[in-house]
Amino acid sequence: MIDRLEPLVIRHTFRVPLPATPVGEGATAARQFDAVLLSVGFKLSADLLERLSGLSEETVVGIAVRTLGTVRELVGDHVQHNAYFFDFPANVPDTVDFWMSCVAEAIQDKETPASTLKHLRNGVVNLLSLPTYGRYQHTYAELLAAQDELIAAAGDRLTVLHAGGELADELTTLYLALAGSTTPLGEEHRHDLLALAERCADGPQPEEIPVRENRALVNQARLKVGSELLLDTVTDVLRLACALSDGDVTLVEPTRFRSLSRPVRRALLAALDSVVAASPAKLADVGVRREAWKRLGERLHPHEYPRWPYAAEVFAVARGELKAPSFDSRVEELLAADDLLGAVELLKSAPGKLFRALDRLLRTALTQEERDAVVAAAELVVPEVSGRVVLSVREHLHNRARETGELRVFVNRRGRAWVTDDERSAVGPVERERLIGALDDETRRRLPSPERLLVDPEVLDVALPLSGKATAAGLGVLPRGSLSMIEGELLRFFVYWKESAQRTDFDLSALMLNADYSTNTWLSYTSLTEVEGEHSGDIVEAPEGASEFINLRLGAVRGAFVVPQVNIFAGEGFEEVEESFFGFMLREGEQRGRPFEPRTVRMKSELRGAGRVALPLVFLRGDDGGWRAKWLHLYLKGSPSANRVEENRVTVANLLRGIVEREQLTVRHLVELMSGEGATVTLWDGEGVPEGGPVTYIGLRRPDELPAGSRVVTSENLRDLIPA
Template sequence: MSSTTVTTRTATTPRSLAAVLLARRGVVHLPAGGDVSEPAGQVGAALLEADLVERGYLVAAPLRAAFAALDAGALGATGRALLQDIDRETGADRPHEPLLRGFPDSTPRDTYAHYVDRVLTVLFQQPEQPCVLCGTVDSVVPVAPCAHLVCGTCFDGADFSACPVCERRIDPDDPFLRPKRPRRIFSRRPARPQRLRLLTYGGDLSDRQRDAARELDTLLARTGALSPQDTDDLDALLAARPRDDLDRLPATVPGRETKARLVAWLLADPADLPATLPFATGLLDTPTDVLRVLAVRSGGDAGLVRIPRFARLPRPLRRALLSALDALDPAQAAQDMRRHRRAWIHAAELLHPFEYTDRYPRAALAFAALRGTALGDDALSLALRKGADGVEAIDVSGPAVTVRSWRGQVEAALADRDLHRALALLGQRPGELVRRLDHLLRLAREGDGDGAGDEGRAVVSALERAVGRVAPAVVLSALGALRTRTIARTARVFFPKGAAARAHVTDDGRPPLPAELVRSVAGVLTAEMLRRARAEAPVEVAVVDAALDGVVAPFTERTASRALVTLPRGSELAVPDGTTLRLFLHWMESPASGRTDLDLSAAMFAADWQHIGQCDYTGLRYGGTAAVHSGDLQDAPPPLGASEFVDLDLEQLAEAGVRYVVAVVYSYNNVAFGDLADAFAGLMVRDAPGSEGPVFDARAVEQRFDLTGSSRACVPLVVDVQARTMRWLDVVKGVTGTQHAVWRHAHALATLAHRLTELFGSGARVGLGELAVWQAAARAATVVLRHTDGSRSVYARRDGEDVAAFATRIGSPDTDAAEPTAPPRLAFLLRGDVDVPDGGEVFAVYPYAQDATRVRLLTASDVVTALAPH
């Protein structure tokens, strides 16, 4: 059951329902036992358990017993499927053979000399002649299919997995390739991985739908855009349920993109439309909802980043969508449509709104306002004038239908520095008011001088009226950004909406905001979050890990990478002492990509972000053994593909003067990651020196993420060598041309990593530790704070102490002595090693021993969703 099966797959191949529940909840469902005459017993269960432990998974006692009760054939089939799903999550389902099979010990000490040897071989080596490098006779042979003449004395066929001259894969049966030397086994058992997780028994296969329904409910309750992995899981969960079971679906879905995918699924089968159409269209309450549905059912993106050519609409669906549009205010609908004007004009070609002016006059009026339809004496013009009665924002008195743009009015008010008019307009759309708080506060500062006068109070009052209706992610983004605005900064970072996570760095010329005004606004936003947290069920005791202060509340999840461990962008975690970080990369070409050369690189920077070196294909070693590369494979044909590794010894790097190491993956010949059949990278944490253990150890994998989309360069993380921390960046970098390497992009890499590190370390993004303290203070009578050194501080709510004061005191020296006697029913943890009673709630970056069949496991997105408006 431990053998690796090689299959061609794309990075975005959807997970099965079993794999979804395994990854999200750590739950395994097994076939019903029935009449088992010869159960596999404890021996069979122990063998499977051993395979799981080697991959970083523990087996709960009920699951072990259920394994033992299966017959041998069922256990074998179940075990193979389970291990295949786990191997796919960690990347162990692919063969990982680097260019230098003895890596890191066999990596050349002098990369330049190795390169010169290769060049001399190409230029001067002749068949049936002594080796031009060593003079050995009868040692030179051509390798297939590249036909380079290679000396078996100079280049060890037991160490190379490809042609040592061109570094491309050769025929596995080529005589040059001798059996690789066995790697040394571990001298001691490898350390327990951080991500070690408990697998639990979810019941038989009939119980799988129950658990799937719970996960679906959780995703449909999310207020923000789902990550690509959550989106894939949503599609898998929907595909596993019948469309006629509408009672299980919520009447409202707060996430706009999630709603679009749900509605598109409901409308996918024409045979089900009589039942699903009324329910689906009842979920649509804005024109953009309709446009999102049209995009998704046409194979596009619910975020409308990429809008495809729309698929044809059945007549019942066309009428239902027009009916949904007709129920909206035509002026607001027209203004909403203007955000995607070209797409709506295309949609009109499918919906034919002017053919149904009698039945859907308001929808026709909205389209006419969007298009600026000319008015005359024809029947259409008469119908449009009639439909415009009572709609003040749409003007039909002129030669064409026009609409006063709300967004244009806001921009004009801001340009005129008319704060009160801008506040009146923005009050109509609370989310926009919160998004534009910085601009409004700058206008107040101009009017009041210090922001403490009427202008500042007007902004605070408008915010107090609006904030109760704003999504938590918007409130948290505004809070983080504003509370750092009391000091001047030289750079500003944007994350533009798009298909990939690009970070745009620009100069910041904004003047600082008055501290008193910032405190007032931050107080309003924080008070609103605390008020919402109080709406959740109270508990007696809550536990919070101080280590969560480095974990950032999730934002821009739409562009998050599909990853083994869901870590919000910007989060910082400690690297265990005495370990080596091993970066890994694997890719496989496809017919669309042709020959593709990806390069795994590590860029080294000093404390002032000056570039001082790299470990990549131009320099296979840095500082002796401080950083070591496994060699540059320059193609990746199936079925083997190609793998590259970089070992980082943080102690040696620190001695060499390195402060920051930036990991980066380049597509050398500018092939998009998404064109490949398979592409992923990740990080292992190893405590074995040199060549001990396998080159790829599934147990040691702490993070694995897919390389997808149109990007050609990815910057996944930065390591602070001195602080021994790793910060998850998960951004892509724009590059042009070919022959990409660190030295060509060193300045841009330094700017990007420096500014992102500065941004996330400044408090400009609210941390999950802060959210955990707010929710614990709002819901619990006693809060236990666990410090990173293992000590604990206890805080009990005092008589007359409100939630804000209690939350402020948590983390201060003003503690209470008595340890709580009741067990915690609410826990926010880095590693799930706290025993929580049945029915409790647990957030853990690494779930570890948490049993999803007993407690409710929360994700970072769930922690934010709990603060949604009630």
């Protein structure tokens, strides 16, 4: 178990756990480890190199083997990235010429099926039926032999690994951080939390677990070891039941409940009985998820346990035998009766719901008295609202200053996006500014007051991670809406996928748009070469895994936007394939090398979303001619099959307009609030070790040296900035 959890520490913290072993002579092995790490874009910090050198050689080798496997997977170097065209990006043919060569080879090939030859004689060309189309014509080893090795450049990525403590201590610290997160976690992080909770359930616990989804996973582990469950609503029990059935603890997707053992059934029913007995009003939450409760009742058999009558009431409400109007229905009744003030008064007892309804309430208000009542209620209850909701509403109100008639983008918890016209009436500027002031004051009150704040300028435009669902697992990945600079002359996208059970064809494309979001051109399997760059060739099946690449010369790009996308042409979805991920590399103009070089990878993110078209990020040309990436992590529904960049470019353009023109709340906002409390804020480029005691450091990467006792916030734990 311990060895299995070690990669979690490295992935989440870039710290290498070190054992408390006798002093040894590991200096030579440690230097060799550092040299091998450089080939994949990582290196040991000075402190880590020194501490490894003091361990036994055998211990260092074991750490090196495990760590190398973890970081290679992080960057996408754990698989073989073959390209269809042997010497890509050189000598990529014209699309039509390439297709015609495949036809000619099919005619000459004695192995070509008769049905294919018949179609060709009749003038019908099905590319998938041509023997040489879309299937590798050379091995990965042959590709490597034909390509030059990468010549190192100053701009290559270098990710530093730091020294950690003993593995048990590192796992406990990571568990406390994930379990106590103030924002919801992404899917991969939830899996990691569950694995950690199973080990740490009977050890130190966070003071509070504010996110209910996290609490369900912790409760699942606590139930196994017999610890007290953390439950105070009936929905907490439902989430726990979903977790026990390997279902969706977010309650977005329906869970197929498993048969549960008698001890587990008794534990769940006892918990339900206790919650309702303490507060019968909580029965009102049952109706919101009536069907899920009915399905769960079929597994729990509450009629067999008359000693828990309050638990039986939960299922009576679900079946409609007992009335328990939900809180939301009571609010709707008041609004339907034009009793806005009554609805506001009721919502004051549920501050989170009040804040989520603020926009609607302000638009519904007909008089200044009603608008003032809405704002006053928000000002009164804001101390009771979670920090992420406060910041989410702050961002929302800031964007409501835009004129009506703009595009409105919707993104659900699984990254599925769609766009429509914003037909809402405006929110009054007086009320909007008053609310923004109250929200900023409350955020400032909750933020720490560091005396010395060091900030990496690159982190200022990173969007606040108000939900882990707005990002993806991987390396160098930032939350949706973040902006980051792109420095390099050659930009290369890559996608890798490996099918599970049926032939699966992913297509990598890049759409180039003008400043008005009209289409300029694109690169895809239907357009292998353009002024901007080259496509590596279409691969139409991936039983052993497959890769596609797009090489772009940024100086030659026409237009203002580059939108890489992954279209599913056939087969399994992003959540069905065995593995799939997207990323990009940056290279200097004369820097050659193989199609995939781990040292040049700037970002690699998992593709695990609902939809048939993935939009990981967009590249924007600035007024100065430089390029920046804006992170999207979005998925379009697309068609069941044959998705192509040509068919969805209008939808992508509309969605992009809504995303690009929306302003995100960034780290800059929190830094400005903290600096207003008398803190000394220094924009630090990492040169020179700061003197004068501990600091609070906020940046994309952890510096090699900081004063002892310093607090460090990087992209890996950026959620720690969100106040509780």
